[in-house]
Amino acid sequence: MSGTAISRRRILQGFGGAALLGTTGTLAACGGSSSGEETGAPDPSAGSAPSDVIPNFVASSFVEPDLPGSEAGVQAGFLSYPADPVQVHSEAPGKGGTVSALTFTWDAAAPGLGQNAYWQTLNERLGVELDLTYSPGGDYPNKFATTIAGGDVPDMTVVRTPQPNLPDLLAAQFQDLSEYLGGSAVERYSGLAALPTVSWKACVFGGRLFGIPIARPLVGTVLFARRDILQDMSLPEQPADYDEFRELVGELSNASENRWAMADPGAGLQAVKEMLHLPATWMEDGGSFTHVMETEEYKQVLADVTEMWEAGVFHPDSLSANNNQRNDWFTAGTISLNRAGAAGWNKFYDWGADVPGYEPMGLAMPGYDGGPGGHTAGSVTTGMLSFKQADAGRIEELLAIADYLATPFGTAEYLFRHFGEGGVHHELDGSDPILTDQGSVETVLPVKYLADSDGVVYAPGNEAATRSQHDYQSTVIPNVIPDPTVGLFSNLDATDGKTINGALRDFQIDVIAGRRSLDEWDAEVASWREAGGDDIRAEYEAAFAEANG
Template sequence: MTPNASTSSGPSRRSFLASAAVATAAVAGGMPLLAACGGADGGSREGTTSSKDAKDILPAFVAGSVVTPDIASKNGSAVGFTGKLDLAGLKTSVPKKLGKGGKVTVMAPFWGSPPKGDNAYYTAMNDLIGVDVAWQNQDGNTYDQKLGAVLASSDVPDVVVIPGWNMGGKIPSAITSKFADLGPYLSGDKVKEYPNLAAIPTDAWQRSIFGGRLRGLPMPASYVTNIVPYYRKDVFDEEGYDIPASTDEFMALAKDATNAKAKRWACGDMKWTAFNAFGVPSGQEKPLGWIEEGGELVYRAELEQYLEALEWTRKLFAAGVVHPDFKLGKSQATDPGTKFAAGEFLIYNNDISSWYGLTAAQATQNPDFEIWGMDIFGHDGGDPTLYATQPANIFAFVSKKASEAVVRDTLAVANVTAAPYGTKEFMLTNYGVEGTHYSVEDGVPVKNDTGNNHVVNAYVMVASPAPTIAHPDFANIAEGQVEWQQRMGAFTRKTPFYGMQITEPSRLTSLSNDFEQLEDDIVRGHKKIGDMQQAVSDWKSKGGDKLRDWYRKILDENGPAAG
């Protein structure tokens, strides 16, 4: 399992989150839509909260001491656990119930068929917490529509979960007007009443400031890029292929490995890896696309390396080394992992969770299959320049109309769901009741049908522990994932607006919306690099330069969130 592995933007992002949530694994992801906040309480919805003000708002950080991970966090990585699960050795992180027996209604996205409210999992969790949580599950695929309707009404549930990719339109304004300030309960040393919340990294809390107030309960994520260039290690070993260390070496390998007549191609669409190899700022969220060069703010699409990354990816397509499905765009509608596992192509980029997911899926039917992650290389063979993604992108909010008793009960829920791996609370939150929802076989927890139906995308969405990777059945994968994050984290920079919740002016926020489609058209040979240069010129004249000035003012007034 992979609790809270980084799952930010990347291929099949929305479909990935749905499948991961159903599996109760790695649901702390992000999407390339605007997250939001800003201004004083009830005031302007544009802008952000200054780092000076944030210091007075943020909870104190107190590292957890109940469980010690096998691999500590380093360079922004998750923590890792590589041992078998010992149920008899599970720790207790919540020694007494903090809930006072009240009822809390929670609206959250759900992928699949929600279980009945009186199921054994919900009953056991509520008994442990001391709170009667009543779930109002909504279809995750149409959640934004439901959100808009609910937040526009006067009947808002006690708690509402809002993923970052659902924060478009009027949702940011609704967050500041409809949801409570949790600062009086959590700011500074107040959080120590909830030790598992105190152990959540400060960066994740920084992202939970909306409208100048601490409103969100976060689901933390590693800020290291979540897009891994995967390769078929078993095939590489058999064929004697070397791992490429530059874009030229990659191209040479790709041409050597491709044999279209034998229905084997070298790779999939490598655009995301190209952006990383050429040092292009993150496209996960618009504020992350800005960097400072020579004292000036520059947007990612204005950079020469952005065009170079597109041109290199285009050359891969033109050389015929990319699997035809990607040329036709089919990879956007289907999971490319199936054909990767079948050996139709040997390299592709996908979310870090796929490392374990494909390994587990192929373990019995394809025992020779071995997937591994390449280190991201600098295009010229040197060290890469990578940029941080956001440290949290899913949040739970408490209604402004909620009584103090409801707020306290909600925090009691969050203190249990944020319990670390290796605790009784974590096991119940993520696996349910032993014997009812899962069994442990050779130190590996295995859910049964009841567990797969009941223990999915619920309590984990209220709050989660620091990013964690643990696979008792494939400890080498957990180790590989964490160490990959650590190595890549060493080359990762935080851009000026990292960790901030920023709402762009509505009149300017859609300016770059068409860039991604144009990127795809260019790498597939349907458009030219000159078309992107013209699009950027149009972007600047239609408001891009004004947006630059707007961001400069934010930076001058507030300073960067990351020290």
Template sequence: MNVYEARLLNRRTVLAGSAALGLAGAIGTAGCSNEGRGGGGASNDEASRSKVRPAYVRYTGVEADLAGAEYNIPDAFHRYPANPVKVISEPPGDGKPIHATTYTNTPIPPKLEQNRFWQELNKQVGSPISVSLTPSVDYTQKFATAVAGDRLGDIFMVGGVPQIPQLLAAKATDLTPHLSGDNIKKYPFLANLPEVAWNSGIFDGKIYGIPIPRGAISSNVLYSRADILQAQGLKPEITSAAEFVELCKGLTDRKQNRFALAAAPTQFVRNMFDMPHTWAEKDGSLVSYLEHEAHEEVFEILRQLWKSGYIHPDAYSGQNQDLKTRFANGSSPLVLDTFSAWPTYLQTMTDKQARIAIIAPPKHDGSGQGRTWLGAPAIGVTAISKKSEDRVETLLKYLNYLAAPFGTQEYLFRKFGIRDVDHTLADGNPVLTKTGFSELQLGLMYQADSPWTIFLPEKEGSSEAQFNAMKSVCPTAIANPAAGLYSETNVRKGQQLTDAINQVTDDIVQGRKPVSAWAGAVKKWKTDGGDKIADELTQALKSSR
């Protein structure tokens, strides 16, 4: 057992119960999922990053129906190419097993013996793939146990443990000789990943991981069931907080067991007051959004929604999947979620007349449009185990295969599986079957992935609808100034601090504590570690410029 493992083993009880969001959440700022720099002497400031950051070579093999670059959003496509090109000529595997350690946000798939997609994947890769899948909420604890027990896979999504730079140095292969600068061109689909996403895997001038890119698609927005709004004679365009409350009133019908909101729309209401995205720069330092002066007004709105019965009564007692179910079955026509959840809603809504729309946050006082928070460039990083260093090129080829972009045969198979088993063709487009939705949940998208593409074949017009929704809110979305920065204190204490402040938030909204309790809770957050996180991130921000 090395020094890092010994320290980790001593801290495993502290880590129990922490949420796992991959490296992005593990080393992000408190209350959100972002990557960064921090203690322990590690550095990923811009000067060190720029020396090794991989070259960016955009894939141009397919032309988008709706180009998103101008708006900083993904490209959109109405149709999948009728004759997709095969871009990988030889299987990337070497015949030996490839084991991956990662997480999942979906049910565990059928075992290999009952999973035709998995069987075909093994053939296409040229190596048998095995995956240790853990629900994302449990991943940090499982990851810590795997590290301490020396049971990480050949490739692993980095979980939220202390001293991540030291972990990577001890456990991960240094990928710099293979991926820095033009070296990455040997793996063209890894070179197609956005430059900024790589920041999360660079420490001390070395590349330790492959980013899982997301960006704008991971921005949280308010979904609405446009069909239900229309049936109630309601319009999704709201111009003030007061109109939002009235909309929720109009959507709530207790006789039909319908409550407007699947959960409290806390961030949406904060967006009405232009609160900074987690951190704001002020007089050369970073200040937490928790200290924003408008919180009391925000809580008054949220308390009104809860007291009036416009929020589902089980909002604080269920699981995340319950929110999706309430939205899909119409029992809660409004839900806050990321843009990336759109395809899941399309797949789970059984009503063929159901339609999705996004409600943009207005300014609370009716003076214009509010601003949502822009999603982080990456949601995590996949590293290659130092124990598998002799296979590094094979494993990079495998990750390159998983990153094959939209329009290729490889992407079609990875996302939609085997024709007439995992998907059928509807008007020429692949649409997942129930079997496919089950079989494909191998966590491949949390091992490596191509840049997100808007392609929603489940329902005609959905790709354009999501593209236009993103186009309407993302160009003005607020970025987190601490994105890409690392705080060791945040890794050690951030989740604990966030859980505590979230509990006070929930208590205030539900009326168990007065609004005045917020000031004391923020003061405690600051003294318990929030101020130290701010100081570490401020220093990291200064050194990155």
């Protein structure tokens, strides 16, 4: 084993069974098993808590995938869009009038309603005028805070955690959806019923359901590799253990030829953590929580990444580079390995389309001493759609609109939602929709960040991208390392976690860059505990205990 040898203990990790979500400060609650009974319209005035606030899961059956998904979290894959997509909804879900909404986007701004044919047609299909306000994702916390403080809560608002005192805020400002969607009640809405259970858990606070998840794949991030470069250099596409991985990144790095293995130390940290089966942040064992940076194993991670830094494995500008620069380095072959979100898989293919021989792939981490490595679970949502408190008729209308927006892949509704109108926003290549110039500009309207169906693996016109992503998920998902804090709330983490944890993360960069010594690590961890780390731990442990009875 390369690097400083440090003993490792087995990590017992999981979603914590029925761990759901917290109330004020630390509390959490959980739902029991689904009754499976058919229900009619809910009675929100009844006042009694449902036996299960987590909605039942009912898989979509509108189309058969080419590559099957799994209950464990592998997404279904489609090599082409169905040639005759089924129309699920026979009428518009809205009742006329205006529905105001607030969300975010990671894309460029779309043209306004008056100059956007896609938005105009969307309104016709929804049966309402969608008054959509949105901001860049990085600015959204401030936009959300000022909107709530102003007292004019939209009909639909995307809530992204962490938010200080979130359970209190939800109870005061937003609709409790438990009776509308809990258990079998969700089965009135086929799109919402097909959303994954683990994502719904992130919408329960104080034992009540306060939102609809904008689900994200369990696969999370990927260490992308340039398969073409590995093949040209006769290097292994799948290292067998840490030693072979270390040899690989060494071979890929040669400053005199302006090439390095990885963009930044963060990619190295994540790689070695997964080899050691370490979670992203917290691990749980018998109700006790341990931060990953407190473990002996994490010292091994730091020792190995520090050694790689000294050896010149990372790009020299890595500590100041942004994501766009890292992606450009990867496309140009300046780096061969790049950690990024799995949602960008198709983009990595597109960016290098004009590069001769270019072929990206996902590199699955081996175990440190051999065998399969772990894979860090991704965030199960990117937010939840919550409704302003209203009468039952209005809430049911908003639910119907959200259900329309969550109509699954392969349907006519999904085709329009993501690709607009045929002949205007997209043209067909076979049965695959390819966006036109107008479509590329107008369809970025961020309705997918209001509500959306569970994701699938699909790359229009690119079967290789679809197969490679599905193969990667099939390899890593069985070894995923879940996050035990999913469904738990720590108010201290929400208010001060970035500051408390940031000091320790900054110190680790100083260690890697040679400005501080690994010998100082234990003292720095002790300072973190005193500064609030222990208090955050206590809140999560209390929330876990409440959730698990």
